[in-house]
Amino acid sequence: MEKLPKDILLVEDDAANRKLICVVLGDRKRYRIQQADSVEQALELLKNGTPDLLLLDIRLGNGSGLDLIRAIRANQAFDDVPALAITAQAMKNDESRFLAAGFDGYLSKPVDTRRLPEIVARFIREGRKAAYA
Numbered sequence: 001m002e003k004l005p006k007d008i009l010l011v012e013d014d015a016a017n018r019k020l021i022c023v024v025l026g027d028r029k030r031y032r033i034q035q036a037d038s039v040e041q042a043l044e045l046l047k048n049g050t051p052d053l054l055l056l057d058i059r060l061g062n063g064s065g066l067d068l069i070r071a072i073r074a075n076q077a078f079d080d081v082p083a084l085a086i087t088a089q090a091m092k093n094d095e096s097r098f099l100a101a102g103f104d105g106y107l108s109k110p111v112d113t114r115r116l117p118e119i120v121a122r123f124i125r126e127g128r129k130a131a132y133a
Contacts, residue, residue, distance in 0.1 A: 005032045006124050007051040011042040011068065012086060013061045017109070021055065024113045025120060039063035043071065046078070052124050054083035055107075058098075066101045073102035082123040082130060086111065104128050 008025070010033050012018045018035050025031050034051070036042040039060060054072065058065040065085055072078045085098045085106035098106050104123065107116070123130045 005030050006053070007031075007049070008033045008053045008055060008120070008124075009036065009042065009045060009051040010034070010055045011036045011039075011060070011065065012055070012057040013037045013059075014057070017057070017086075017111070020113070021111065021116070024111075024116050031120075037061075039068045039071075042068055046072065046075075050077055050081060052081070053120060054078075054081055055086055055120075056083060056103075058085050058087040058089060066097070069102040080127060082126075082128045084119070084123065104130065 005028065008031050010018060010021055012021070012035075015037075018037070022033050022035070025033060034045050036045055039062060042056075054069070056065040056068055060068070069083055072083070082104045083102060085103045086109065087094070087098075087106055088109040095106060107119065
């Protein structure tokens with residue numbers, strides 16, 4: 001039996017960006033979004049369970065989304081959880097760094113709010129094997 005709603009962990013230090021993403025994905029019957037604004041807060045929330053998707057900002061005020069995904073991937077409990085980087089750094093060489101660190105794709109800022117629901121649904125449905133486009 002499929003678990004509904006799906007759990008998303010959103011780690012973003014900018015309150016306006018968090019609010020925008022939550023509004024765009026706001027269907028509470030479909031998604032339950034836990035929010036963190038720091039690496040420490042994210043790691044604390046992950047102690048409570050395994051989300052269905054990680055949305056992690058790369059540049060956090062107190063750390064890096066790259067360091068956070070490396071810490072998450074070091075724990076086998078999160079091996080199958082798809083992770084998308086959210087970044088203003090969208091150069092081609094940055095993409096390879098994100099993938100090497102453990103992300104499965106990335107979303108450029110400003111986030112394309114028209115495509116976000118479809119991308120999130122696909123990664124939750126297909127997991128880490130989802131083709132990023």
